[in-house]
Amino acid sequence: MNTLMKDIAQATGFSINTVSRALRDDRKISKRTRELIRAKADAMGYIHNAIAANMRCLQSKVIGVISKDSSNPFFAEVVRGIEERAREHGYNMLLVNTEEDAQRERDYVRLFVSRHVDGLLVVPGYQCQENLQLYKSLSIPFCFVGRRVQGIEGHSLLHQDYESQLEVSSYLIANGHRRMLYLAGPENLSNSADRLNGHLKALENAGIALDPSLIIHTRGHIEEGYASVNLALNRGIRFSVITCFNDLLAMGALKSLSENGCQVPKDVEVFGFDNLYISQFMQPSLSTVDVPKFALGVSAVDELLRHIERRDLEYKDLNLETRLIYRGSTLNRGL
Amino acid sequence: MNTLMKDIAQATGFSINTVSRALRDDRKISKRTRELIRAKADAMGYIHNAIAANMRCLQSKVIGVISKDSSNPFFAEVVRGIEERAREHGYNMLLVNTEEDAQRERDYVRLFVSRHVDGLLVVPGYQCQENLQLYKSLSIPFCFVGRRVQGIEGHSLLHQDYESQLEVSSYLIANGHRRMLYLAGPENLSNSADRLNGHLKALENAGIALDPSLIIHTRGHIEEGYASVNLALNRGIRFSVITCFNDLLAMGALKSLSENGCQVPKDVEVFGFDNLYISQFMQPSLSTVDVPKFALGVSAVDELLRHIERRDLEYKDLNLETRLIYRGSTLNRGL
DNA sequence: CTGAAAGCGCTAACAT
DNA sequence: ATGTTAGCGCTTTCAG
Numbered sequence: 119m120n121t122l123m124k125d126i127a128q129a130t131g132f133s134i135n136t137v138s139r140a141l142r143d144d145r146k147i148s149k150r151t152r153e154l155i156r157a158k159a160d161a162m163g164y165i166h167n168a169i170a171a172n173m174r175c176l177q178s179k180v181i182g183v184i185s186k187d188s189s190n191p192f193f194a195e196v197v198r199g200i201e202e203r204a205r206e207h208g209y210n211m212l213l214v215n216t217e218e219d220a221q222r223e224r225d226y227v228r229l230f231v232s233r234h235v236d237g238l239l240v241v242p243g244y245q246c247q248e249n250l251q252l253y254k255s256l257s258i259p260f261c262f263v264g265r266r267v268q269g270i271e272g273h274s275l276l277h278q279d280y281e282s283q284l285e286v287s288s289y290l291i292a293n294g295h296r297r298m299l300y301l302a303g304p305e306n307l308s309n310s311a312d313r314l315n316g317h318l319k320a321l322e323n324a325g326i327a328l329d330p331s332l333i334i335h336t337r338g339h340i341e342e343g344y345a346s347v348n349l350a351l352n353r354g355i356r357f358s359v360i361t362c363f364n365d366l367l368a369m370g371a372l373k374s375l376s377e378n379g380c381q382v383p384k385d386v387e388v389f390g391f392d393n394l395y396i397s398q399f400m401q402p403s404l405s406t407v408d409v410p411k412f413a414l415g416v417s418a419v420d421e422l423l424r425h426i427e428r429r430d431l432e433y434k435d436l437n438l439e440t441r442l443i444y445r446g447s448t449l450n451r452g453l
Numbered sequence: 454m455n456t457l458m459k460d461i462a463q464a465t466g467f468s469i470n471t472v473s474r475a476l477r478d479d480r481k482i483s484k485r486t487r488e489l490i491r492a493k494a495d496a497m498g499y500i501h502n503a504i505a506a507n508m509r510c511l512q513s514k515v516i517g518v519i520s521k522d523s524s525n526p527f528f529a530e531v532v533r534g535i536e537e538r539a540r541e542h543g544y545n546m547l548l549v550n551t552e553e554d555a556q557r558e559r560d561y562v563r564l565f566v567s568r569h570v571d572g573l574l575v576v577p578g579y580q581c582q583e584n585l586q587l588y589k590s591l592s593i594p595f596c597f598v599g600r601r602v603q604g605i606e607g608h609s610l611l612h613q614d615y616e617s618q619l620e621v622s623s624y625l626i627a628n629g630h631r632r633m634l635y636l637a638g639p640e641n642l643s644n645s646a647d648r649l650n651g652h653l654k655a656l657e658n659a660g661i662a663l664d665p666s667l668i669i670h671t672r673g674h675i676e677e678g679y680a681s682v683n684l685a686l687n688r689g690i691r692f693s694v695i696t697c698f699n700d701l702l703a704m705g706a707l708k709s710l711s712e713n714g715c716q717v718p719k720d721v722e723v724f725g726f727d728n729l730y731i732s733q734f735m736q737p738s739l740s741t742v743d744v745p746k747f748a749l750g751v752s753a754v755d756e757l758l759r760h761i762e763r764r765d766l767e768y769k770d771l772n773l774e775t776r777l778i779y780r781g782s783t784l785n786r787g788l
Numbered sequence: 789c790t791g792a793a794a795g796c797g798c799t800a801a802c803a804t
Numbered sequence: 805a806t807g808t809t810a811g812c813g814c815t816t817t818c819a820g
């Protein structure tokens with residue numbers, strides 16, 4: 119059987135309480151007693167029981183992380199930032215994935231509440247009445263990572279989706295492009311809407327009429343980038359640049375273009391979004407929007423912990439800085 | 454304040470125990486009572502306290518996962534398999550990363566024991582006396598994922614590192630290669646040794662003398678693949694193929710070759726290891742060894758749960774099947 | 789500075 | 805089928 123505090127108490131002759139205090143570095147314990155008890159605890163192979171402690175003091179030092187798909191390179195890096203920062207603050211992370219399933223998202227929130235996590239970091243769907251109610255009535259601190267939820271203000275950490283895509287599309291227009299293929303992201307996701315709206319705004323600003331055949335909706339998977347561009351080429355849709363909801367789509371697009379004998383960037387230019395780590399190693403390397411993924415995870419933990427420590431603190435949306443990165447998949451005319 | 458079982462007991466007139474039973478679907482409760490209690494619980498917004506339950510029944514339904522780096526695409530996929538399978542069995546996952554730091558590995562094992570996880574899945578370092586002792590004395594079930602630990606038998610799920618690299622290098626030799634650059638993996642990691650040994654064995658089988666300048670040691674990062682090949686080219690080292698510890702190194706190598714005007718596979722062929730999801734989208738697409746990453750995570754959970762359920766079960770190493778995948782980065786002469 | 793007692797919320801064992 | 809009692813291992817009062 120494992121060594122317990124009462125065993126140490128018995129072995130040292132102190133009360134169980136004094137043992138508890140000594141092991142926790144509580145002030146009002148003489149240095150000699152503390153060292154004596156700690157030495158004995160080590161010798162006996164004592165391992166603190168966090169569960170029992172949590173139960174008593176009603177905090178678990180665990181945060182629940184509800185991601186979309188932790189093997190997606192975007193979220194993998196965000197989650198890494200979360201884990202790293204949480205660790206620095208003495209917290210651990212329970213991690214689950216929703217695959218964009220609203221029901222699963224809801225179940226996990228409840229599960230984590232039942233597991234008494236101290237706070238929740240969620241990559242949420244955009245619109246879901248039931249989930250909205252859940253969040254509104256949620257009794258523990260929570261932040262949304264990289265996304266907004268319709269009907270809930272202040273809980274999101276964002277990354278200038280609208281502004282960045284507006285900048286990208288405006289840049290491409292300034293470079294002479296008029297027929298721009300846009301590979302859009304999954305529905306029911308605030309980023310998709312925000313990025314698409316940025317693109318549409320750029321067209322509007324330039325007085326370019328929208329050709330609906332130039333917008334292709336996808337779920338953001340790399341294969342869809344490949345298939346969508348294949349399809350567009352087969353249908354004879356003309357375009358001089360492809361700008362994408364994310365880098366994965368852009369990578370799929372690159373493959374299709376290559377297989378169809380289109381040279382990038384000479385014949386067609388390609389712009390991504392996210393700046394995945396691997397994007398710089400594509401051939402050609404991918405022009406994209408750098409989203410601070412690791413920093414997003416770090417900031418999310420910081421923000422969450424602020425609310426865990428001060429439950430009365432008001433929530434405010436944060437919008438992290440992005441920047442455009444021009445690489446080999448675009449002709450960069452020095453604008 | 455949150456609703457507790459005693460509140461439901463009071464509200465329904467049943468004892469707290471009956472409430473507990475009804476909510477857990479315990480047999481010996483009449484259907485009417487159960488439904489009545491459940492309805493009341495829902496109405497009162499009751500959320501089960503898993504911590505308190507765990508404490509009582511001494512199991513947490515949580516497994517601890519100690520990865521190397523969950524944002525590395527290899528481990529990201531393994532971890533995804535773990536999460537998915539754990540969920541199917543009603544378990545959650547606490548996830549941390551070691552960055553190959555033996556001290557951190559040790560600290561996390563202790564941390565997870567103190568958090569009373571039911572079992573441990575670890576991506577461990579190979580040789581470390583202190584960690585060896587720790588695992589030998591560990592009182593909870595544990596499995597090593599994709600790696601061996603020197604001095605501990607039976608706890609590993611592996612993937613034919615030696616056999617696969619032997620096959621790859623033999624294939625390349627059969628294709629006429631004599632000067633093969635090998636980008637080796639990090640030290641203190643069983644995979645690195647196993648894969649390198651496979652390569653060396655192939656050379657030996659073919660009676661090819663080892664040229665030490667053709668073995669370059671790395672930590673397996675993509676940038677090192679790039680830098681190592683740059684260096685080899687600058688030094689005028691001759692080789693007709695690069696075979697790599699992992700796909701990331703191979704990707705870095707592809708970039709260097711491209712920048713140095715070497716055509717792949719015409720001038721130099723490249724072979725990876727792992728078959729990362731992204732590898733098929735490289736230009737050219739990467740020939741590699743398919744390691745069943747997701748399945749590795751799944752099997753690891755299955756194996757761990759078997760030992761959680763039957764503590765007396767003997768441990769046995771498992772060696773998952775791999776297969777060679779020939780893509781555009783090698784000339785495939787139909788052997 | 790140390791000890792005694794109470795209790796966190798739940799479940800298991802036993803009794804009815 | 806339901807209730808009573810005890811206790812998981814720890815921390816937090818409150819006393820001294």
